Amino acid sequence: MLNGMQINERMISKYTRNLVDAGNGAFNIMVLCWGPGHASAIHDHADSHCFMKILSGSLEEVRYEWPNNVEPEVLKKLKTKNSCCSANEIATEDRTSDLIYNCQNDTCPNFRGKSDNTEHREQDGDQDYDANKMAEIGRTSLEVNDVCYINDALGLHRMENPSYVDGAVSLHLYCPPFDSCRMFDARTGKPTDIKVTFWSMYGKKVKRVIEANDIVDSQE
Ligand SMILES: N[C@@H](CS(=O)O)C(=O)O
Numbered sequence: 001m002l003n004g005m006q007i008n009e010r011m012i013s014k015y016t017r018n019l020v021d022a023g024n025g026a027f028n029i030m031v032l033c034w035g036p037g038h039a040s041a042i043h044d045h046a047d048s049h050c051f052m053k054i055l056s057g058s059l060e061e062v063r064y065e066w067p068n069n070v071e072p073e074v075l076k077k078l079k080t081k082n083s084c085c086s087a088n089e090i091a092t093e094d095r096t097s098d099l100i101y102n103c104q105n106d107t108c109p110n111f112r113g114k115s116d117n118t119e120h121r122e123q124d125g126d127q128d129y130d131a132n133k134m135a136e137i138g139r140t141s142l143e144v145n146d147v148c149y150i151n152d153a154l155g156l157h158r159m160e161n162p163s164y165v166d167g168a169v170s171l172h173l174y175c176p177p178f179d180s181c182r183m184f185d186a187r188t189g190k191p192t193d194i195k196v197t198f199w200s201m202y203g204k205k206v207k208r209v210i211e212a213n214d215i216v217d218s219q220e
């Protein structure tokens, strides 16, 4: 209901994303500042590599499986790359891998019926997501100098500053850079496309309007 509504910066309490280096378009390095209790919502990383290091304080990372009805781009690409047959090619046993879930060529030995894995992000109704509570697959406490890596093939995550009193600072490298990603409703797995924004760029605060659907966690 708040989607798209303009709200004042003081009305929302969230971590800030501060761009330090845009790597000539090849990567983004940013410093994220987390106030006590600040957290991100469950999100993907737009098919990018994400490395992070804790510079100050501590953060807890919680990882999740992708909801059944949403498929990451990275797996779609792997499936295409590893497709087991084509018009000129005959499938062989050794080319079969876990990544080939179901070849859609009905003359192929890996054909297991026409797949119906339409992406539910195209659909509107919340009822499509009722049975898809997000499954937690791991929890890691990160202290100063700890590093962590995630990409879409490894799952989804959210980060939280567990302290009630101390702030935390983390350094993030995203390669390639991305300006939008998906955040997921923790109870239903329903994805929402969101634009990610910067609080500051190269040390200068960005004048901007905060949108209610920023990655801030409002689900807990
Ligand atoms: N990936 C998040 C930060 S974190 O929660 O990993 C972001 O770029 O805002």
Ligand SMILES: [Fe+2]
Pocket (backbone or CB within 6 Å): 043, 045, 050, 157
């Ligand atoms: Fe993240």
